[in-house]
Amino acid sequence: MGTKKQLSAEQSSALLNLLKERFEKNKNRHKDLEWSNVQAKLEANPEKLWSLNEMERTGGEPDVVGYDAKTDEYIFYDCSAESPKERRSICYDQQALDSRKEFKPKDSAMNMAAQMGVEILTEEQYRELQQLGNFDLKSSSWVKTPDAIRKLGGAVYCDRRYDTVFLYHNGAESYYAVRGFRAVLRV
Structure with missing residues (x-):
């Protein structure tokens, strides 16, 4: 991959769908959080979406595990069963x-x-x-x-x-x- 750290519209859409599916399947990791708010944050930060794609590409299965109200940030961890x-x-x-x-x-x-x-x-x-x-x-x-x-x-x-x-x-x-x-x- 080159130095451009941004996904195509197609890649972004596919990743957002995958992340949404994982988010909804694992509600215990992020009680009281809404996917629409997470998605809006991701769409506003394409370089972070690129990093999440790298986490996914290497086997990490990233998912939301929290929200920091002080910094207004969602926190993603690798949630794959084993180390990626x-x-x-x-x-x-x-x-x-x-x-x-x-x-x-x-x-x-x-x-x-x-x-x-x-x-x-x-x-x-x-x-x-x-x-x-x-x-x-x-x-x-x-x-x-x-x-x-x-x-x-x-x-x-x-x-x-x-x-x-x-x-x-x-x-x-x-x-x-x-x-x-x-x-x-x-x-």
Whole structure:
């Protein structure tokens, strides 16, 4: 894809229909919110619609999980059952990618998120997501790593096992076939 971060009218319409269907199918994720208001926000922010399409294209199945009244923004998280397939086998950030001498992964979570115009979930956001369902029962997801940990070469990730959300650590340069990242987008 080129540098133009905007969908065609046809792509926008198809994505809005898909998002509306998911929104209506999963009301438990966004009680008391109306799709018409979400759609109006999306139509007024085509670059955000492009980012949502990137979340969808890479397997994230984005959905509305909240509304921030202070900023008048709807909050979308990746709601796929497992960490998005097209965002796995990646290390944490560019520094980690650069540190690998051989067997480099294709990319990093932080780079991919920036290219998509999204952010990776924080631990707190990840735990909020897990209140809406059971996610990452077989996979895991990098989460935003505190600077103090990252400065020492580490990075953190989460998953759900034994009906509990766990936070773990790894070297930031590590990557696994079942570890990706989940995104958040505010519109």
